[in-house]
Amino acid sequence: MELYQVSVFVENKSGRLADITEVLSKNNINLRALSIADTTDFGILRLIVDNPKATELILAENGFTATLTKVIGVRVPDTPGGLSVVLRLLSDGNVGLEYMYAFIGKEDERASVILRVDNDEKAEQILSFNGIDLISGDAFNE
Amino acid sequence: MYYNKKIETMAREDMKKLQSERLKKTVERVYNNVPLYRERFDEYGIKPEHIKSVDDLKNLPFTYKTDLRDTYPYGLFAAPMEEVTRIHASSGTTGKQTVVGYTQNDIDVWSECVARSLVSVGGSNKDIVHVSYGYGLFTGGLGLHDGATKLGAAVVPVSSGNTARQVNIFKDFGSTILCCTPSYAMYLAEAVKESGISPDELKLRIGIFGAEPWTEEMRDEIEKGLGLKAYDIYGLSEICGPGVSCNCYMQNGLHVQEDHFIPEIIDPDTGEVLPDGESGELVFTCITKEALPLIRYRTRDISSLTHEVCECGRTTVRMSKPCGRTDDMLIIRGVNVFPSQVESVLLNIEGVSPHYHITVDRVNNLDTMDVEVEMSPSMFSDSVKHIQEKEKMIKQALLSTLNIAVGVKLVGPKTISRSEGKAKRVTDNRK
Numbered sequence: 305m306e307l308y309q310v311s312v313f314v315e316n317k318s319g320r321l322a323d324i325t326e327v328l329s330k331n332n333i334n335l336r337a338l339s340i341a342d343t344t345d346f347g348i349l350r351l352i353v354d355n356p357k358a359t360e361l362i363l364a365e366n367g368f369t370a371t372l373t374k375v376i377g378v379r380v381p382d383t384p385g386g387l388s389v390v391l392r393l394l395s396d397g398n399v400g401l402e403y404m405y406a407f408i409g410k411e412d413e414r415a416s417v418i419l420r421v422d423n424d425e426k427a428e429q430i431l432s433f434n435g436i437d438l439i440s441g442d443a444f445n446e
Numbered sequence: 447m448y449y450n451k452k453i454e455t456m457a458r459e460d461m462k463k464l465q466s467e468r469l470k471k472t473v474e475r476v477y478n479n480v481p482l483y484r485e486r487f488d489e490y491g492i493k494p495e496h497i498k499s500v501d502d503l504k505n506l507p508f509t510y511k512t513d514l515r516d517t518y519p520y521g522l523f524a525a526p527m528e529e530v531t532r533i534h535a536s537s538g539t540t541g542k543q544t545v546v547g548y549t550q551n552d553i554d555v556w557s558e559c560v561a562r563s564l565v566s567v568g569g570s571n572k573d574i575v576h577v578s579y580g581y582g583l584f585t586g587g588l589g590l591h592d593g594a595t596k597l598g599a600a601v602v603p604v605s606s607g608n609t610a611r612q613v614n615i616f617k618d619f620g621s622t623i624l625c626c627t628p629s630y631a632m633y634l635a636e637a638v639k640e641s642g643i644s645p646d647e648l649k650l651r652i653g654i655f656g657a658e659p660w661t662e663e664m665r666d667e668i669e670k671g672l673g674l675k676a677y678d679i680y681g682l683s684e685i686c687g688p689g690v691s692c693n694c695y696m697q698n699g700l701h702v703q704e705d706h707f708i709p710e711i712i713d714p715d716t717g718e719v720l721p722d723g724e725s726g727e728l729v730f731t732c733i734t735k736e737a738l739p740l741i742r743y744r745t746r747d748i749s750s751l752t753h754e755v756c757e758c759g760r761t762t763v764r765m766s767k768p769c770g771r772t773d774d775m776l777i778i779r780g781v782n783v784f785p786s787q788v789e790s791v792l793l794n795i796e797g798v799s800p801h802y803h804i805t806v807d808r809v810n811n812l813d814t815m816d817v818e819v820e821m822s823p824s825m826f827s828d829s830v831k832h833i834q835e836k837e838k839m840i841k842q843a844l845l846s847t848l849n850i851a852v853g854v855k856l857v858g859p860k861t862i863s864r865s866e867g868k869a870k871r872v873t874d875n876r877k
Binding site for chain 2: 309311313314315317320341343345346348350364367368369370371373402420
């Protein structure tokens with residue numbers, strides 16, 4: 305199952321981020337990972353949640369602009385150099401990286417990394433061919 | 447179909463004759479009953495007997511909005527109060543409110559003008575006319591109400607507001623004609639979409655929108671969103687209210703009810719009358735009004751006229767869709783900008799929401815103009831670069847049309863307030 309990130313438009317106005325997290329909390333959406341990209345006048349909140357489709361819908365119903373973005377998740381050893389192996393593989397394969405963020409999983413000693421690339425199919429091929437552990441979309445369902 | 451075929455298809459010469467007779471009577475009426483007109487005509491050396499036909503209209507002095515304010519409330523009335531049966535007032539959006547009055551005959555004439563308008567866009571007594579203009583001192587609500595009643599249609603006097611309920615009424619009552627401001631029509635279209643109803647499920651087929659300037663792009667949005675044909679109705683309380691002119695089903699200009707209101711286009715600076723096809727300030731002379739017959743009233747609306755016979759068969763003069771009021775015009779760093787130009791640019795960009803707000807300010811003695819645009823799902827992406835490109839594209843499009851640099855701020859959906867009447871799209875902090 306493919307892994308989707310929920311991307312949310314955040315107007316640069318105090319309290320907007322809290323508004324979003326409150327809506328998610330009220331609807332029992334558990335945040336697994338997040339990152340935020342910000343510019344001087346707006347931000348984009350990127351979320352990994354247990355149920356991206358439902359989250360997108362809930363946010364839209366509550367007046368936010370949200371969209372699903374296909375991303376790639378990998379698990380790498382939580383040791384020095386763990387991430388660079390993955391990045392080198394992608395770079396050698398000419399896959400462009402738009403952005404990424406990482407978090408430490410609960411279940412084992414590995415770090416999870418979310419990658420947004422310009423060619424999903426190619427990236428997945430390269431990574432799985434080289435034995436990198438890809439995270440399935442199911443992984444975040446409880 | 448015509449409501450009054452004889453008038454609406456009258457030969458030019460006959461219309462001129464009719465107008466001339468009525469103009470003469472009106473000039474006499476105001477000269478004898480309204481001190482301001484008597485003084486002003488005397489000042490110009492004009493006696494009622496000098497006015498022999500509509501060709502002499504151009505010699506008469508203008509009436510200005512300030513004349514109504516200076517004689518507030520009833521100073522320009524040409525009928526005694528015992529003959530007045532209705533009083534309306536302007537919203538006062540551009541200053542102190544002005545008061546207008548009607549005799550029963552004035553109301554009847556106005557109703558007929560609205561009835562003609564309804565028929566010219568394809569309405570009939572079989573229609574269910576949903577009036578979402580505000581009822582009250584504003585002429586929109588009661589004007590459309592009386593006109594639709596005169597036509598014999600079933601009137602649903604909803605007035606504005608309570609948007610969710612309006613949508614239910616569309617559905618349950620089977621409204622076929624919607625009358626409201628274009629900005630409220632946009633709001634209603636959004637409400638219909640949110641309620642999960644497809645426009646095909648509604649019986650709406652005709653929309654009659656007016657009371658504020660709107661663009662062709664807005665027309666497309668409304669037509670798609672509500673599943674109807676959107677027509678322009680024009681009017682102003684000083685002349686009577688909506689129905690002074692209206693589109694016919696050809697949607698090619700607005701037919702002026704010129705047996706009651708004679709339009710002219712003038713150069714706003716020199717006051718000189720301009721020929722057909724040239725844009726200028728629209729001026730109206732009421733030739734049948736009893737309570738408030740204004741002579742050469744400066745509307746400040748910008749339009750042009752054509753006397754060409756319309757494909758619908760009507761011979762009445764047509765005015766172009768007013769593109770804005772001279773007093774809506776913003777002067778930004780010496781450049782004239784109409785909010786309607788901004789609207790037009792935004793709606794021509796794929797995926798841009800029709801809701802916007804303009805803020806004008808002065809920073810370090812330099813005018814600035816910022817446009818807030820709502821982020822729509824089709825514009826949004828997870829990539830900052832992509833959104834910034836979109837933002838840049840909007841800026842570029844505004845720059846190339848307006849010839850000034852405009853700031854663009856993307857804001858959250860529904861954060862720009864929706865209007866139930868006339869939209870307030872500009873905040874000018876320089877004032």
